[in-house]
Amino acid sequence: MPHFDQTLDVKGAKCPMPLVKSRKAISELPVGQVLQVISTDRGSVADFQGWVKTAKNVELIAQETVQENGQELYVHYLRRTA
Amino acid sequence: MTFTQDQSTVTEISPRELYARLLSAQPLFILDVRNEDEFKRMPVEGHATLRTLNLPYYDFIEDEEAALARLPKDVEEVVVICAKGGASQYVAEVLNNHGYRAVSLTDGMIGWGNYYDTRDVVNASWGRIVQIARPARGDLSFAIISDGQAALVDPLRHINVYRELIESAGAKLTTILDTHVHADHISGGPALSKETGAPYYVHPYDAIHPIDMLPAVIAYEPLRDGQVFQIGQVRITTIWYPGHTLGQVNFLAETPDGGRYLFTGDGIFLRSFGRPDLGGKGEAWTPILYRSMFERLPRYLTDETVILPAHFSTLDEDAGNGIFAAPYKQVLSQNDSLKPRSLEEFTSFVLSHLPVFPPEYVEIKRVNIGLVEPCEGKASELELGKNICALAE
Ligand SMILES: [Fe+2]
Numbered sequence: 001m002p003h004f005d006q007t008l009d010v011k012g013a014k015c016p017m018p019l020v021k022s023r024k025a026i027s028e029l030p031v032g033q034v035l036q037v038i039s040t041d042r043g044s045v046a047d048f049q050g051w052v053k054t055a056k057n058v059e060l061i062a063q064e065t066v067q068e069n070g071q072e073l074y075v076h077y078l079r080r081t082a
Numbered sequence: 083m084t085f086t087q088d089q090s091t092v093t094e095i096s097p098r099e100l101y102a103r104l105l106s107a108q109p110l111f112i113l114d115v116r117n118e119d120e121f122k123r124m125p126v127e128g129h130a131t132l133r134t135l136n137l138p139y140y141d142f143i144e145d146e147e148a149a150l151a152r153l154p155k156d157v158e159e160v161v162v163i164c165a166k167g168g169a170s171q172y173v174a175e176v177l178n179n180h181g182y183r184a185v186s187l188t189d190g191m192i193g194w195g196n197y198y199d200t201r202d203v204v205n206a207s208w209g210r211i212v213q214i215a216r217p218a219r220g221d222l223s224f225a226i227i228s229d230g231q232a233a234l235v236d237p238l239r240h241i242n243v244y245r246e247l248i249e250s251a252g253a254k255l256t257t258i259l260d261t262h263v264h265a266d267h268i269s270g271g272p273a274l275s276k277e278t279g280a281p282y283y284v285h286p287y288d289a290i291h292p293i294d295m296l297p298a299v300i301a302y303e304p305l306r307d308g309q310v311f312q313i314g315q316v317r318i319t320t321i322w323y324p325g326h327t328l329g330q331v332n333f334l335a336e337t338p339d340g341g342r343y344l345f346t347g348d349g350i351f352l353r354s355f356g357r358p359d360l361g362g363k364g365e366a367w368t369p370i371l372y373r374s375m376f377e378r379l380p381r382y383l384t385d386e387t388v389i390l391p392a393h394f395s396t397l398d399e400d401a402g403n404g405i406f407a408a409p410y411k412q413v414l415s416q417n418d419s420l421k422p423r424s425l426e427e428f429t430s431f432v433l434s435h436l437p438v439f440p441p442e443y444v445e446i447k448r449v450n451i452g453l454v455e456p457c458e459g460k461a462s463e464l465e466l467g468k469n470i471c472a473l474a475e
Contacts, residue, residue: 016139016169023143043165050117051140 002062002077004036005029011040011073018044019051022078026058029080034061037076048076057082092174095161095185097197101217103161104128104397105404111157113184115139115164115173116191124218124467126163126194128397133157139169142176150180160184165191194218195466198243201404203390208315208338210251213390213405214243220394220469221267222406224345225251226335228314233257235333235345236392237270239461244274255280257311259318261347261392262330263288263450265360265443266469268461272300272452285322285329289451292327292361293444298451305331321382323349325371326356326471334382342387344410350375351391352399352408354419354472359436360443372428375420385411393469419473435473 008025010018018039025035037048045063052060061077095103103110107129114121114136121136133154141149153160160182164170170186177184187194195218203211209228215221216238224235225247232253237244237260248255255278258271263284275282285305289298307322321332326348333345348356355375358367390407400406414420423431442464448454449464456464 014168015164015166016143016172019140020143020172023140046117046119047138047140050119050138051144054141055144 001064003034004077005033007036007038009038011038013039013041015041015043015047019047022048022076026078026080031057031080031082033080035078035080037078039074039076040071042072042074044076045074048078052078092171092178093185094167094171094188096188097193098199100126100161100187100194101197101199101404104132104217105400107131109133111135111154111160113137113153113160113162113173113177115142115162115169120165120191124191124195126191126218127468130398139164139173142173146176150176153182158183161187163187163190163194167193191218192462195462196240198238198240199404200243200247203343203388203405203407204337204341206337206339206341209313211335211343211390212247213407214238214247215404215406216240216267217397218468219267219465222390222392222394223270224390226313226316226318227251227253228316230254231256231314233259233311233313233316233318234271234274235259236261236264236347237274239268239270239273239465241270241274241277244270245278257313257318258282259305259311259333259345260284260288261332261345261349262327263447264348264392265447266393266440266471267465268446268456269450272302272450275301285331287324288327288329291447291451291453292363294448294453296453298453300450300452305329307331319382321379323347323374323379325349325358325367325374327361328367328370330356330374332379332382334387342384343390343407344382344387345390345392347392348471349379349391350389350413350417350420351393351395351472352389352406352413353417354395354475355417356471357436357473358432359439360471362444364432364436368429368432369425371432372425376422383410385409389413393471395472395475419475432473435475437470437472437474440467440470 059079112134162170162174167190174184174186199215212225271282309320311318319334335343358371387410
């Protein structure tokens with residue numbers, strides 16, 4: 001698990017909310033810090049990859065899938081770069 | 083802007099309404115807000131009057147003004163589409179706030195992919211022939227209903243569509259026919275048979291997986307060349323047509339008024355024909371297909387025989403009313419791939435027109451003879467995207 005500074009829990013939130021909330025959280029994060037986003041939306045994996053390609057100040061450091069109580073969690077690590 | 087999914091006031095368009103718009107060939111603008119890979123794998127397709135732009139929803143979240151600037155200037159009305167119907171609501175709301183008239187497709191591509199369209203090909207005193215289409219995939223299936231009896235040809239996976247159709251016609255399902263064991267989609271035949279007790283017929287050559295060389299474990303009745311089924315006043319004759327698969331058959335339905343309707347499965351299509359390589363033996367099966375096409379089938383065909391295939395490749399193949407069928411004479415005139423060729427010419431034509439071989443097609447054939455039983459999620463994943471059963475044009 002990469003190092004992170006803050007956590008955003010968007011379990012249960014459906015597309016587009018994981019990304020809407022992550023964008024907002026990144027904007028409030030000090031430059032250089034890492035945000036961990038925990039989602040149950042499988043589509044978020046590909047969408048976060050697509051988003052960071054053109055996003056202004058976001059870098060996707062890692063993504064992982066973990067099991068928790070029988071459900072899959074999709075965890076993203078985003079760094080604010082500027 | 084504040085936004086919550088539950089309180090969205092965005093107007094929705096149902097898959098049924100979308101399909102009517104696509105068929106009408108009126109100008110239509112679709113904004114597909116899925117990521118690029120999803121969009122490329124399965125876009126919504128229509129006539130030449132359809133314009134589509136792929137602009138992922140996260141581009142609107144990242145920089146709303148920049149995303150809006152990429153929309154064509156002459157567009158007022160926009161149908162917004164995403165994977166499940168959430169992100170499209172978000173983007174449609176953004177558009178509406180900027181003076182567009184935007185609607186969001188209900189349930190997104192899931193809703194579109196699972197949408198079935200049912201319409202009569204013929205409705206006469208002897209009964210009906212009904213086309214049941216799954217437009218997103220270009221899949222076509224048929225019901226023949228006469229005197230309270232019903233037969234199905236190539237039923238698709240969502241079997242309640244057929245149950246409801248037959249029930250509302252006041253008929254009983256007596257015969258389930260598959261023209262072949264499909265590679266591109268999961269057949270509804272075995273499940274319907276299990277549920278209704280009506281026998282499921284498929285040719286025994288297709289009851290062996292062509293790559294695994296393993297026999298079917300589903301219950302089926304073996305079809306034979308020349309076998310006749312009587313459905314009320316309609317007589318259905320089985321015509322063996324090997325090539326796309328070794329056990330591919332056509333079904334010729336003859337009606338009391340002299341009508342001839344040929345269900346060709348993945349034999350001949352309206353603008354193409356079924357590829358001979360999906361069993362992994364394209365070289366060996368191409369000459370077999372050649373003989374089926376140019377020697378076996380012609381003796382059953384008249385100019386007026388209506389061709390009803392199991393697939394369309396583009397909406398342009400419809401006769402203007404959502405029916406994908408045409409008299410043989412017309413098919414010949416618009417289908418260059420059917421023109422007479424020597425075996426050598428035919429073989430090189432096939433080789434130069436083979437599209438990609440979707441890897442999941444091997445697995446779908448396993449599902450269709452019961453070698454694997456996927457859950458709902460896996461089944462719909464296997465069926466993502468449009469069929470690639472035809473040679474490329
Ligand atoms: Fe097919």
